[in-house]
Structures are given as C-alpha cells and as structure tokens.
Amino acid sequence: MTKPKVLIADKMDPNAAKIFEDRGCDVDVITGKTPEELIAIIGQYDGLAIRSSTKVTAEILDAATNLKVIGRAGIGVDNVDIPYASSKGVVVMNTPFGNSITTAEHAIALMFALARQIPEANAQTQQGLWPKNGFMGVEVTGKVLGLIGAGNIGSIVASRALGLKMKVVAYDPFLTPERAVEMGVEKVDLEQLLERADFITLHTPLTDETRNILNRDRLAKAKKGVRIVNCARGGLIDEVALKEALDSGHVAGAALDVFAVEPAKESPLFGTPNFICTPHLGASTTEAQVNVALQVAEQMSDFLLTGGVTNALNMPSLSAEEAPKLKPYMALAEKLGSLVSQLAHGNLTEITIERSGAAAELNGKPIEGAVLAGFMRHYSDTVNMVNAPYLAKERGLQVRSVRYEHEGVYHTLLRVTVATSQGPRSVAGTLFGENAPRLVEIFGIGIEADLDGHMLYVVNQDAPGFIGRMGSLMGEAGINIGTFHLGRREAGGEAVLLLSVDQRIPADVIDKASKIEGVKVVKALSF
Incomplete structure (x- = not known):
C-alpha cells in the first residue's frame, strides 16, 4: 500500500x-x-x-x-x-x-485590562508620571457579563466569569435551555443582553447573520458605560460606530484582538481613549x-x-472508531444510490434515505453522503462523499433522511427511494455476515443479489423458457455469465432479472435482449 x-x-x-x-x-x-x-x-x-x-x-x-x-x-x-x-x-x-482555553483567557485578560485601564496606566507610569489619581477602575465582581455566542470558547469564558462572581447572560440561537442551566448562565435575547450587560464579549463565527452584529443601532441600545471585548472574528463590530460610541462616552471601553481588515495597519479606532487592541493574539500561547x-x-x-473524519467543515464527522463499523454500510449505501440513479428515469427531484434496525443506531450523515455519492456518480465523474451533497443541491435534489429503530424482516436495512413522474421508486439492501452488502429489494420485488462490476437489468413477464433464451443470447455473444439473480411479484406476473457478467455488454446485445418475447425493460448497469 x-x-x-x-x-x-x-x-x-x-x-x-x-x-x-x-x-x-x-x-x-x-x-x-x-x-x-x-x-x-x-x-x-x-x-x-x-x-x-x-x-x-x-x-x-x-x-x-x-x-x-x-x-x-x-x-x-x-x-x-x-x-x-x-x-x-x-x-x-x-x-x-486546540486554542479554546488560550482565546478565552485572552478575552478575560482584556476584560480586566479594560476594567482597570492597565495599558494606559502602564504607559504613563513608565513615562515617570506616576498617575495614581488619574485612573479609576471598576470591579468585575457582581457585574453582568453578556456573552454573544455560547459555544466552546464562550462556555469557557462563562466558567471563568462565574468564578469571578459575575452574573452571566448569554445570547446564542443554538443555546438550549438545558445547556444554559448546565453552564450556569441565563439565556436571553440580544435586546435583553444589550440592556443588562456591564461587559460584553463576542464568541461567534463571522457569517452573513453575525456581520456587524454590534452596529450603530445596537450599540446605542447597549447599557451606558458598557465595556466590549472581541477576541472572535473581525467584522462582528462596526468599527466606525464603535469609535463614535467611545467618543461619546456611551461605551466606556473596548478591547479588540481582531479587526475587519487584517493586518490592521490603520483603523478609525487607533488612538481613541479607552480603546485597547492586540494583533490577533487570541491563540498565541506556546501551549x-x-x-x-x-x-x-x-x-x-x-x-x-x-477514513476517520474529525472537525471537518464540509462533511459529517466520522470517528476513527466509527469508520470500520460504518465502512460496509457506506459501501451498501453507495451501491444503492448508484442503482436507483441508473434505473430511475425522468427529472428526479427528491431522494429519501431510510435506515432501520441496526442501521438506525449508526451515524446517519456518512451513510447519507455515501448514497448521494453513488447517486451523483452518473452525473459527474469526480464525485465523492464531500462534493456529492453540493452537486445534489445544484441539481435541485431534495434529500430526506428517516430512521426506524424497529427491526423488520432483516436485522439491518437501508432503503433508498426517489420520487419520479411515475411515482416513487425504491431499492433496499442489507448486510450479510455484518460486512457483505446485498440487494434485497428492487422496485417492490424481492431479489437477493450482489451489486458489483458489469450487470444487466431486465424486467420481463414471468414465463417458461425466458431464462434459457437469455442465456443463449449471452452465449452467442461470447459473454460469460457470473450469476443469475431472479425475483418476481407473483407467478406469471412481472419479474426482474439481474445478470452479472465479466465484461461490458455491447449495445447490439442489449438491443437483441430487448426484443426477446416478454421483455419490458433492459438496461446495462455498472458498479
């Protein structure tokens, strides 16, 4: 290897x-x-x-x-x-x-620096001015700290602030009431936070929703005398509006470790009284x-x-421990996605992925990605689990994922269904021996088959002599048959044949197969 x-x-x-x-x-x-x-x-x-x-x-x-x-x-x-x-x-x-504690500690350090005006006091003291009466700070004990963003770093800041005997309120659309109780904070909306907070720290990513989350209007609504710290991302605060609020005294102090444009060679905030800045040092510790x-x-x-996936930004996480257990399921999922893509016709607008039995207990996102990778492979030759969801979205494909904890006929089962103009079309598969993917149903007809290599899919009217005629055709064409897989709805009714062969089936052979008496559909498949 x-x-x-x-x-x-x-x-x-x-x-x-x-x-x-x-x-x-x-x-x-x-x-x-x-x-x-x-x-x-x-x-x-x-x-x-x-x-x-x-x-x-x-x-x-x-x-x-x-x-x-x-x-x-x-x-x-x-x-x-x-x-x-x-x-x-x-x-x-x-x-x-990796740098969560370091960034959180930097935010706490800047909060103390604001509260006691440490940088300005240090500068004047080193100039020999001894400005003992020129600086009047505030205590943090008993003050309200407002967290905008209560994720990993925000929660660490909260724990440190609670240790300092501060009251912590948090605004985060993803913060559940249960998690807020666990953190020891009060969940509030942004308006309430602005009204109550003596100190505000930001710990949220920069998105279209959070850009300038502290703009001119919101800074005006903040409690007079508030002190603001941002060690998260530049662009969360309107820097021009912040300068105006500092100049007016409405904001008592601000400390930024991040700027909208970096390196920040110039800023409207530079030189503003009660403003502290550092050059994006949040993660800058040896540890x-x-x-x-x-x-x-x-x-x-x-x-x-x-194959383990941790902290990926564009695909589901998959731990190294999960990967071996999920590998056969993902192989099955990819084959089912490929099969339904090759067989279903028309403008496919919706795909549903169902997991039942043992499959329902697993991480569903990698399985979903594998289905989409198989499904989209017939639209793109460079598709994989990472870009398949993006390609599906580009095509307007709606994706649904459903899990059923109960077992059916099979201990574990995956089912992939697409919506077509003729109605839903579904295929299902299971694992034999915990690791061997096997098709068990195709468009409502029970059939057990391996999906591998070159195959021929045939829908025909169940009648005596059909298998012999199909075998003769393959023999005359010099095509070696690996396996026959058969299924039917009822005796004399619609039947399905999946034929595995050792080589790609030529178009003229497919044409001849379509003309065999009773044949309704013939299609070459590849996996």
Missing part, C-alpha cells in the same frame, strides 16, 4: 511532522512558498497542512489533483476556498478546540500552538489512513 503523502506548508510545531511519520504517512515540510511555487508541487500530495499564511485558492486546488484533505492548525479558515474545495471533493478540517499542530496532524492522519 502506498503511503499517503502530506505537505506541511506553514511553520508549525515539529512534532506535527513526527506524528504524520509515526502514523505511516510520508511528510515534507516546505514553508514560505509563493502561490506559483505551491501550484508547481501540490499535485503530488494527498494532504496539505497549513496555518494562516498559505492561501488555498481555486488555482491551487485545480493543481492539487491528488489532494484529499486540507488541515488548518487553528480555527479560522478564511484562507481556504471551502466551497471550491468541496466541489473538488477535498475535505477541509480545522482544530476548533495552543503545540496543541493545534498536533491535533491537525492526528486528524489528517486518521482521515488518510482510516
């Missing part, structure tokens, strides 16, 4: 390269390359590990003909064209938890830099060697 080859394109802890090597990957550490230089070499690599310096553009992705995964050692992936990577079938991972480098190496190695 050829070892996966990984390029580390940005400076990171040397132990990352050692992890790749110890896990069984070949690794090159080549940093500081220009885009043109990277384009010239990227085609030989299966994995690309980066930090923030390397920009993974469409041009680089076009040249990365063997690339399977990009790992960003850190949280932000602004330097990766994720939609284009997805269209190319490349998994994009980050390490969202965090080591953690994210080691994590990205472990995640990428898992993916390249075992």
Whole structure:
C-alpha cells in the first residue's frame, strides 16, 4: 500500500511532522512558498497542512489533483476556498478546540485590562508620571457579563466569569435551555443582553447573520458605560460606530484582538481613549500552538489512513472508531444510490434515505453522503462523499433522511427511494455476515443479489423458457455469465432479472435482449 503523502506548508510545531511519520504517512515540510511555487508541487500530495499564511485558492486546488484533505492548525479558515474545495471533493478540517482555553483567557485578560485601564496606566507610569489619581477602575465582581455566542470558547469564558462572581447572560440561537442551566448562565435575547450587560464579549463565527452584529443601532441600545471585548472574528463590530460610541462616552471601553481588515495597519479606532487592541493574539500561547499542530496532524492522519473524519467543515464527522463499523454500510449505501440513479428515469427531484434496525443506531450523515455519492456518480465523474451533497443541491435534489429503530424482516436495512413522474421508486439492501452488502429489494420485488462490476437489468413477464433464451443470447455473444439473480411479484406476473457478467455488454446485445418475447425493460448497469 502506498503511503499517503502530506505537505506541511506553514511553520508549525515539529512534532506535527513526527506524528504524520509515526502514523505511516510520508511528510515534507516546505514553508514560505509563493502561490506559483505551491501550484508547481501540490499535485503530488494527498494532504496539505497549513496555518494562516498559505492561501488555498481555486488555482491551487485545480493543481492539487491528488489532494484529499486540507488541515488548518487553528480555527479560522478564511484562507481556504471551502466551497471550491468541496466541489473538488477535498475535505477541509480545522482544530476548533486546540486554542479554546488560550482565546478565552485572552478575552478575560482584556476584560480586566479594560476594567482597570492597565495599558494606559502602564504607559504613563513608565513615562515617570506616576498617575495614581488619574485612573479609576471598576470591579468585575457582581457585574453582568453578556456573552454573544455560547459555544466552546464562550462556555469557557462563562466558567471563568462565574468564578469571578459575575452574573452571566448569554445570547446564542443554538443555546438550549438545558445547556444554559448546565453552564450556569441565563439565556436571553440580544435586546435583553444589550440592556443588562456591564461587559460584553463576542464568541461567534463571522457569517452573513453575525456581520456587524454590534452596529450603530445596537450599540446605542447597549447599557451606558458598557465595556466590549472581541477576541472572535473581525467584522462582528462596526468599527466606525464603535469609535463614535467611545467618543461619546456611551461605551466606556473596548478591547479588540481582531479587526475587519487584517493586518490592521490603520483603523478609525487607533488612538481613541479607552480603546485597547492586540494583533490577533487570541491563540498565541506556546501551549495552543503545540496543541493545534498536533491535533491537525492526528486528524489528517486518521482521515488518510482510516477514513476517520474529525472537525471537518464540509462533511459529517466520522470517528476513527466509527469508520470500520460504518465502512460496509457506506459501501451498501453507495451501491444503492448508484442503482436507483441508473434505473430511475425522468427529472428526479427528491431522494429519501431510510435506515432501520441496526442501521438506525449508526451515524446517519456518512451513510447519507455515501448514497448521494453513488447517486451523483452518473452525473459527474469526480464525485465523492464531500462534493456529492453540493452537486445534489445544484441539481435541485431534495434529500430526506428517516430512521426506524424497529427491526423488520432483516436485522439491518437501508432503503433508498426517489420520487419520479411515475411515482416513487425504491431499492433496499442489507448486510450479510455484518460486512457483505446485498440487494434485497428492487422496485417492490424481492431479489437477493450482489451489486458489483458489469450487470444487466431486465424486467420481463414471468414465463417458461425466458431464462434459457437469455442465456443463449449471452452465449452467442461470447459473454460469460457470473450469476443469475431472479425475483418476481407473483407467478406469471412481472419479474426482474439481474445478470452479472465479466465484461461490458455491447449495445447490439442489449438491443437483441430487448426484443426477446416478454421483455419490458433492459438496461446495462455498472458498479
């Protein structure tokens, strides 16, 4: 087996390269390359590990003909064209938890710096001014901290703030009441947070919904004398509006570690009294830099060697422990998706994926991705589990996923159904011996068959002599038959034949098969 080859394109802890090597990957550490230089070499690599310096553009992705995964050692992936990577079938991972504590601690540090005006006091003291009476701070004890975003970093900030005897309120559309109780915070809407918070910290990604979440109107609604900290993403605060609020005194202080444009060589906030800034240092501790480098190496190695998917931004997570158990299900799912795609006709607008019995207990997202990969393979020759959902969406295909915990005839079952102009068309399959995919139903007719290689699908009227005539036709054409798989609705009724053969069936043979008495449908299949 050829070892996966990984390029580390940005400076990171040397132990990352050692992890790749110890896990069984070949690794090159080549940093500081220009885009043109990277384009010239990227085609030989299966994995690309980066930090923030390397920009993974469409041009680089076009040249990365063997690339399977990009790992960003850190949280932000602004330097990766994720939609284009997805269209190319490349998994994009980050390490969202490696610098969580570091970023949370930086937010707390900036909150204290604002509360006690530490940077200004330090500067004047070092100038020999001894400004003891010039600075009057505030305590944080007993104050209300408002969290905008209560995810991983926000929850760490909350725990530290509670330890400081602060009252914590949180606005996050995804925060459940149960999780709020667990965190020890009060769940509020944004208007309530603005009215009540003495300090506000932001811990949310930058999206169309969160861009300028603290704009001029919302800053005006904030409690007078509020102090604001942002160690999350630049662009969450309208910087011009924040300067106006600082100048007016409505906002007592602000501390930013991130800016809308970085590096921030200039800003309307620079030089404003009661404003503190740092150059995106949230993740800049020795521990965090080591953690994210080691994590990205472990995640990428898992993916390249075992199929495990952790912290991917464009496909479902699949742990290294789950991967072996799900592998046969994903093989079955891909074959069923391929089969229904090859057999169903017309403008297919909806696909339903059902899991029952043991299959219902598994992670459904990878199974769904495998079905779509098989289904979309007949529309694109570069499809895989990563880009299949995007290709399906482009075609306007609606995807539904259903699970049934009860067992039916089979201990475990997958069913794939597409909506057609003639009504729903469904195929189903199971696993024999826990790992052998097997078709068990096609369009309502029970039939047991392996789906592999070249096959011939025939719908015919059940009648004596049909099998002999079909066998004779294959023999005359010099086509060796591997297996016959038969099923029918009832004696003398509609029947299905799945014939596996050793070679692709020529068009003229298919034409002759269609003319055999009783034949309704003939179609060549490939898997």
